Amino acid sequence: MSYKVTLAPFDVEFSCEENDTILEAAFKAGVALRHGCKHGGCGACKVKVLDGCVEHNDHATAISEAEIDEDIALLCCSLPEEDVVIELNDDYTLEELTPEFPVAEHPLTLAELTWVTHDIAHLVLTLPEGECFGFRAGQYLEISLRGDENFRSFSMANISTDGGVELLIKLMPNGHFSRYLKDQACAGDALTIRGPFGQFGISDTEAPMVMIAGGSGMAPIMSMLRQLKDEKSTRPIQFFYGARSQEDLFWVDQIKSFSLDLPNFEFIPALSEEPSDSGWQGEKGLITDVVARRTVESLRGSEGYLCGPQGMIDAAVDVLKSKGMFSARIRFDKFLISAD
Template sequence: MGDKHRIRFEPVGIEIEADEEETVLDAAFRQGVMLMHGCKEGQCSSCKSFLLDGDQQMERYSTFALADYESEEGYVLLCRAHAYGDLSVELINYDEEMLLNGIPPREARTTVGAVEAQTHDIVRLALTLDPADELPYRTGQYVDIKVPGTEQWRSFSMAGLPGGELEFLIKRYPGGLFSGLLDGERLRPGDPLTVKGPYGTCVMRDAPDRDLILLAGGAGMAPILAQLRALVATGTARRTRFYYGARTSRDLFALDEIAELGARIPDFAYVPALSEDASGSYEAGLITEVVDRHEGDLSRADAYLCGPPPMCDAAVDLLTGKGMPEERIFLDKFTTSTDT
């Protein structure tokens, strides 16, 4: 372990201790402080903050997440930053409701319960926790799964509700270090896997007087389906619209369950949008174009977005343009790790 330093977050006045060998974000996790974050790999910019004072160094990151000119101005990615002295950091994005309600991540042993194809490239993975381990989490969060035979971890959102098996909806990528194991042959029921978490801030806020916009693309279905299941379990009466973006009709799945869940919400609609299929059975166009056609003023609504960064960025621009305050847009940007 390295030397330890104090980190003070403004304007909230919260202080933590960080070891030089851990990132500032990991130090916050360890002490139950839930800072805004996404990929934890320097790719998504969710944890971007401003360094007011102190000495830090960052691990390698993507300039798409933090441009060179931003770094020169003093902005940092907390998931890449290591403290080499006491730091004072200004949080750009934070949620006071969540800040001190984090669940410190932990490792847990699991066993594969099922590996089931949902589409040509989406697989349902179910894991059963070891009876001796616990993994508390909130609906909409994600965990890291250790890739068997390596020291690498990959992040996946959970589609199930807390208290049951861990359920994931994972897109298979050619050559994917973990997703490539989900072809029905290399990862089978009974195989052990280690998970670590929880992470993520795409957690439902208590706002019964506001409408809901749920928006997902691809494997972003997982946390949004979890939120939909939770809404039904709590008996919500909120106006709820679920927009899902896919390329063609063969990329759609979970249609029966979504219909069953939607039937239990008084004011609900599910709107799939196909960007490469204008057959007429579903809405045609990018998901943001479809939302634009269907929704008017959104100043009295909250949104939960899960999908690739370009989709999330475009959706944030659209929703804020329709009057939704940006602080009521909660998102989980899915980034793809570079597998070699």
């Protein structure tokens, strides 16, 4: 049994199988709907159901009974009970709904695993000969061990033209995929990815960019920097990167070397817990305080690109807005935890 889902005000329709959520069915049909955690916890995929009826599964926590009574639904947890018509936000465009790189599943092999810090792994994954995984810099994929249904989200650190896939993954205590990386992973392992997902990416403007990342939030920023380098961009770019101590910093020389190709690039690493006698000459303190301290001119015409844990992003958005940046020019990817 399947039901028809229509997206208003566009003429876009797809069918949804009985046990699929509307979000899953959209991905299968190559339709990109906005979403966040994909398991009912963040509310990013909330929409109005204009016609027809949906049932929410048990994961739907970011929606109230009152909202459900008013025909609001979370796409990642909604199962249609009949044909439905969904109303999308006014600012959706047809191009966004039908992306250049539709979601697909690919088998893949772990080629290399390197620990770049004590708790961040760099993975290089290769696709079967002749297969290609296209994506925009800033997007993410879902990955699992072949045959395991516990998919986890990670952002690509490379750019699509490289052929393979590079990820930066922070170990989560007792995390499902983290445990595999720490205890079992070895070159040659068979994995599955699906994607690409997400709207995080570089705008098509020449506006100055303020990039802020912490920990493995480096991944999509690295991908964007690689793309900007390929495009020989002359945009002013400041990259603020927060870590606890020197042992949590990685790829510093590689990032600094972007300034050879990007004439207006500045890299500002900052350490929040570095001992005072360590000899560290760079910035100290929380990365958001460092951004606030070093930003003396208005950010009215600039764009923000933020990536990392939710708390850091919320604080960074406040700082950028306090410096004059418009909310609509702040793009971010929150690294939400899958198991919660």
